[in-house]
Amino acid sequence: MSDRTIKTEILIHDLKVPISVIDAGAKSLLNRRESYGPLTQKQEKVLRRIIRNTLTTQRLVNDMLELGRSREGVVNKINFSVSSLIREVLVEIFDLSDYRVSESIRKVEGYKHLLQVVDPHGVTLSFDSKTWEAVVYLDAAKVKQILRNLVTNAFKHRSSAVGISGKIEGKELKLSIKDDGKGIPPCDHKKIFETYFTTGSSIESAIKSHGLGLAGVMVLLKDMQGHLKLESDDGKGAEFKVTIPL
Ligand SMILES: Nc1ncnc2c1ncn2[C@@H]1O[C@H](COP(=O)(O)OP(=O)(O)OP(=O)(O)O)[C@@H](O)[C@H]1O
Ligand SMILES: [Mg+2]
Secondary structure (H helix, E strand, C coil): CCHHHHHHHHHHHHCHHHHHHHHHHHHHHHHCHHHHCCCCHHHHHHHHHHHHHHHHHHHHHHHHHHHHHHHCCCCCEEEEEHHHHHHHHHHHHHHCCCHHHHHHHHHCCCHHHHHHHHHHHCEEEEECHHHHHCEEEEEHHHHHHHHHHHHHHHHHHCCCCEEEEEEEECCEEEEEEEECCCCCCHHHCCHHHCCCCCCCCCHHHHHHCCCCHHHHHHHHHHHCCCEEEEEECCCCCEEEEEEEEC
């Protein structure tokens, strides 16, 4: 690693502390009103927005560090279940839009009940029971980051529905993330995997889109000898199919 890369990584790493101080402060104001005093509805709304945004920032920091580790070829394999992976990714995504849904996802038991919780929010899961209960030995942080990025994109671009499916076939974990949005024209299929490419044109979407997600996904996948296939056409939604060897 070059000196400059090391310095940047340390800087990114050191952002963790001030971010968690901001997070803890906002959470104290929200959750410990008996000692911090009452809040108006407007103040509560602002605090929730602060907490959501610190969470986004924390994830960006962790993702950057994970990519740094990937570039160094660091792999941390652990045993984890497919069901916990999907559940955690959904929790992380709903944490940012509707924390009541993420609370329900955290608490609910069993595949069927989880389907019922996410269905009203346009999310369809499709896993056979063998895959759902399977325990895989992979770098969980990397797999989660890949999935979170693809699902976040699907949510961003969907018209109303997002489908997540998976199966274990032979010695491979196959995941598919599908949406019913405007799709991606074939001429952009290569470009969207390039760093900083984003089709977001308005100022607001430029703030929310960094064009880093898919480029990162490719780095992480390469690290695990996995691959990705995109099926999409103008106006027809997009399906990202990920294969990771076990
Ligand atoms: N499911 C999708 N449907 C349509 N377009 C998509 C989809 N996923 C990605 N894209 C296109 O690919 C571009 C790059 O995606 P990528 O995830 O790399 O960046 P981003 O989502 O714009 O920003 P971020 O860095 O926050 O992820 C997007 O700006 C979008 O134009
Ligand atoms: Mg993205």
